Amino acid sequence: SSGINAEYGGATNDEIVCLGSFKRGATRVKVNIPKLNSTFTGSGDVFAAAFLIWSHKLPNDPRLVMERTVNTTYAVLARTYESFKDVSDPGSYDKELKLIQSKADLEIPPSQFEATVVE
Numbered sequence: 268s269s270g271i272n273a274e275y276g277g278a279t280n281d282e283i284v285c286l287g288s289f290k291r292g293a294t295r296v297k298v299n300i301p302k303l304n305s306t307f308t309g310s311g312d313v314f315a316a317a318f319l320i321w322s323h324k325l326p327n328d329p330r331l332v333m334e335r336t337v338n339t340t341y342a343v344l345a346r347t348y349e350s351f352k353d354v355s356d357p358g359s360y361d362k363e364l365k366l367i368q369s370k371a372d373l374e375i376p377p378s379q380f381e382a383t384v385v386e
Contacts, residue, residue, distance in 0.1 A: 285337050286385075289329035296333040298382045300341060303348045305357075309364050314340045317373075334382035341379065342372035 287296045317339040321332045346369050351361040366373070 285333065287329065287333045289332075294329045295385045296330050296382050297385050298333055298337045298380050300337060300380055303344055305348055305352075305362070307344055307347065307362060307364065308359065310340065310344055313343050313364065313366075317376075330382045330384055334378075334380065335376050337382065338376035338379050339373060342377055343369045346372070 281302055283300045283302055285298045285300055288294070289296065314336060317336045318332070321335045321339075325332050325335070343364055343366060346365045347362065350365055351357040354361050
């Protein structure tokens, strides 16, 4: 983690750095994302599905692929978090990902976080 922070400008304690490598490492892309104060089940599945879709739709734009993948995933997680953040002891039912409610964000993700190409 400290090596990644030093090499790529890293993140603060309140952030996560998402790194992507494309074309066998020829293009590297990063996005800094604020942490949500929770854990989620299924977030990796949402990320993988979004990455697959955006990679297929935008095969020649790795920066935009990463940006849309992260924004899609974050929109679902943020909506899910908002739905249970005031529950005193949220269980797995409370934390079920709000996929149906996020349909519009899955189709056209918000432009909340910007991806940058790193050298």
